[in-house]
Amino acid sequence: MSFDATSRGGAGGGIGVGRPVRRACTDLRSADEAVSALRTELGPGPFSAVFIFASDDRDRLDLAAALRGAFGDAPVLGATSAGEVGPDGLVSGALTALALPRESFRVSWRLIEGADRIRRADGEALARAMMGDLTARGGSAAFGLMLSDADAAREEALAFAFGGVDPDMPFAGGAFGTAEGGGGFVLADGRFTPKAAAAVYVAGPVEASMLRLEHLEPTETRMVITACDNDHRRVTELNGEAAAGEYARLCGLNPEALGAAALADHPLLAAEGGALHGRTLRRVDCDGALIFAAAVEEGMILRLARVGDPAAQLEQRLSALRGPAKPEALIAFDDLARRRAAETAQSAARVGELLSQAGAVGASTWGQQSNRMHCSGAFVGLSLRRVGLQASA
Amino acid sequence: MTAIVDSLLRPGDDAARQSEKLRRIAAALVRRAEAAAAAVEREKEPRPTLEETESPYALFVVAAAGTRAPAGEPPASDASEEARDVIDALPLGVCIFDKTGRLAFWNRKAETISSGAETALAIGLTLVDFAAGFGRLRPEDRDSLRRLAAWSGGEPPRPSLAVELRARNGPTVDMRAQDMPHGGILLCLDDVSAERDALRALDEINDRLEDKVSERTEALAAARDAAEAANVAKSRFLAAAGHDLLQPLNAARLFLGALDDTALDTEQHRLVERLGSSLQSVDSLLTAILDISRLEKDEEPPTFARIDLAELFEGLRREFELQARAKGLELRVAPTRRFVMSEPTLLRRVLQNLLANAVRYTPSGRVVIGARRRKGAVAIEVRDTGPGIAADYHEAVFEEFRRLDPAEALGPLSGFETGPGMGLGLAIVRRACQRLGHGLDLESEAGRGACFRIVTPCADEEDQPKPRRAEPSQIDLEEMVVLVVHPSVRARAAVVEKLERWGACPMEAGDLIEAVGAAADLGAAPDMILTASSLPDGATGLDAVRTLRAYFGPAPAALLVERTDADDALGRAAEAEDVDLLPMDDVDGRLRAALAVAHEVRG
Secondary structure (H helix, E strand, O other): OHHHHHHHHHHOOOOOOOOOOEEEEEOOOOHHHHHHHHHHHHOOOOEEEEEEEEEOOOOHHHHHHHHOOOOOOOOEEEEEEOOEEEOOEEEOOOEEEEEEEOOOOEEEEEEEOOHHHOOHHHHHHHHHHHHHHHHHOOOOOOEEEEEEEHHHOOHHHHHHHHHOOOOOOOEEEEEEOOOOOOOOEEEEOOEEEEOOEEEEEEEOOEEEEEEEEEOEEEEEEEEEEEEEEHHHOEEEEEOOEEHHHHHHHHHOOOHHHOOHHHHHHOOEEEEEOOEEEEEOEEEEOOOOOEEEOOOOOOOOEEEEEEEOOHHHHHHHHHHHHHOOOOOOEEEEEEEHHHHHHHHHOOOHHHHHHHHHHOOEEEEEEOOEEEOOEEEOOEEEEEEEEEOOOOOOO | OHHHHHHHOOOOOOHHHHHHHHHHHHHHHHHHHHHHHHHHHHHOOOOOOOOOOOOHHHHHHHHHHOOOOOOOOOOOOHHHHHHHHHHHHOOOEEEEEOOOOOEEEEOHHHHHHHHHOOOOOOOOOOHHHHHHOOOOOOHHHHHHHHHHHHHHHOOOOOOOEEEEEEOOOOOEEEEEEEEOOOOOEEEEEEEOHHHHHHHHHHHHHHHHHHHHHHHHHHHHHHHHHHHHHHHHHHHHHHHHHHHHHHHHHHHHHHHHHHHHHOOOOHHHHHHHHHHHHHHHHHHHHHHHHHHHHHHHHOOOOOOOEEEEHHHHHHHHHHHHHHHHHHHOOEEEEOOOOOEEEEOHHHHHHHHHHHHHHHHHHOOOOEEEEEEEEEOOEEEEEEEEOOOOEOHHHOOHHHOOOOOOOHHHHEOOOOOOOOOOOOOOHHHHHHHHHHHHOOEEEEEEOOOOOEEEEEEEEEOOOOOOOOOOOOOOOOOOOOOOEEEEEOOOHHHHHHHHHHHHHOOOEEEEEOOHHHHHHHHHHHOOOOOEEEEEOEOHHHOEHHHHHHHHHHHHOOOOEEEEEOOOOOOHHHHHHHHHOOOEEEEHHHHHHHHHHHHHHHHHHHO
């Protein structure tokens, strides 16, 4: 509960020791009023960065205009989301925000436009430059973040480049898009940009630890990708048959019935790096191709998974996290399919409550990055815990 | 293991579709493994030595098997472990040759198929070595090996290769080889023994059936040839014998003539006359036989010419008139303007035979010859009022030397007389019609006379003189037989004149009795009945129509009425019997229309 007090008490709270991170949430529809409410809740700056996740049913131009100059010269970074995580738990149609006070944090960030065309080598060069920039200002990265448009479909390369620049640094990210499987917009530089990504490295007096949860249990039902378009993560053929029809057959469904709920109820797993990882289906294309939220390639073996209850597992892992010193904030990227599964299992409220207690700010995403890896169907969180150091202002 | 395959294949797929899908799945898995192995190899610094990894496939295989991880390699990942499990579970033999062409990996099914074919799989075998271990018996197998060797010798990328090998006492194996992107070869082995056995069994059944069919065909052909040969021989014999017989016969008749000139007594003279008549019979019989054999023997197609039927009929009338008159018969020729295409001598011969038959077997009444237009052709009819022929014998009368039992086949036998050639006249008619390609049919029943009909092609009418017509007309009445019943000769003549001008073929009758007689002469219902509304002896026109229809079958009919008797009662009565009313003073248009309708009905 102390985290709630921290973030909510922003207006009166003093700057300094023990209060490094602030968070806020509003469901006001007017852009000006919503931004004003966020400012009040986050408290006076100055901030080294403000992160905002805005529901994708809002007017992006109005919102971008309202945000301009709202937090002084602090960069405002974020994305459009289909479901937000904040102090009130799992919400929809809201704005959630997280602010890093300038006296404690240094931030190095870049907006990557045309992220759908980025090559790994370019990403790695950019990541090294950003790290150098941070070091030059006397900091070393405590953690990294990546916010990207799911339609850019380059999360693997981005995670590999930006998450891999320092193997010891926790790195988390999310790919944003609509609940129907469409793409999202990345907020940076005062505007919302499609097919973009924002990379951020943060130095500060926190110890970040990765929290990665999967709620899928493999079955023996397998399918082999026999034809696909890697660049667009489109699988056109499974087991030598048209993809949607074969997937529907193995799920015991009518191909006509492959809507968002059916896709969430029948998730897939792929073996990768010594373990099985989620391969969330974003949507079925009109030509019967399956659009995935993570990389696919010919010859990949997919397994049909059973959906577990996300709440029980989350509770167990979060209580383990608390330990002697409680984390101050949890930056959360929760898979859209996972949120649907929680809704189906009627445990969404419980999940929201657990996340709220853990100080979570974040959003529902199509695929998540954890360190060098991108997968989908998971919950990825960065838990921030205060260390004794106090950065100078 | 089975669970893996269960989800990969659809239960409803046929064997060929299953194999195709398995090959695609295997190729996808192998391509991915190869790419992964190639990536590992690329990143190794320095390059791996041959001892470490002979090829990307060896790397993949080793990593996948997880048994012998080369120094410095990451342990087998779950991904390749799972890929190996799936490949191992496939009911399709999978062999991978590395880019040096050496066998590096195979799955369980490949092992099963190879041991069935009594050939061994070993690391380092080439594709050709491996295939050569299979059966060498059949010529098509040697061809398969040659194709495989040629393919192996080719430069990648090659189009994928499909060959079939049948091991001695072992399985029939469908082998497909294809290049992999990183230089290796994927070989898929499919045991198709069951399918091939089924096909072979089917082929054998087919072969046996074909043998039987061709045996039977040969037997039939031989029988047909023998029959034809016998027929030709018979015809030749008849032709030769006929000629040889005619000469002594002619000599005999000459001698008989000479004998008749000598002084003979009455008795002797009578005997000579009888002898002459007998010789005459033999002569006509022989002539008929010769005609038949000539028709059979001739292989040249007949030469058709345009024949004016009016001319032909006139000649026939002169020829048979005396004969008919001698028997008290009326010989009628219906006027015609038709021209037909036929062979003049043969057609004349056909009609001669038909008329001779009709005159011979008709004891009293009429013999009529005429022509009718019929759908682009012309039907020449010879009708008689003779005893008729029962339907059962319509076929038999055309057979050679077939003498009908008169009691059975023919109707009332009054005046029936037999004569020489009776069994041959109609046989000649049929053969001639066959040879000319003319249709021939017989319409008759016992006691109702007979009508023989020859259907000949109509000759081009462009060069025919157009008959002069009273008015331009769209329809040609084409020898429609129209029976005109009217007590007034003048009225009758007026109508008949019109009908003749229009090309119809009118018959006249003054009263009901004459009308029935005329129709009886015709042996059928006329194509149309035109009758006055009242007839002599208290009969009405409707009575005449009813009677004619009752005796001779349905026929279109019309009442010729004066305006004065065109009352409603008559109109209703006529309508009730499907009879038209035609006012005499407006007869032209209405009559033509009525005739046109009747013409349509006749078809």
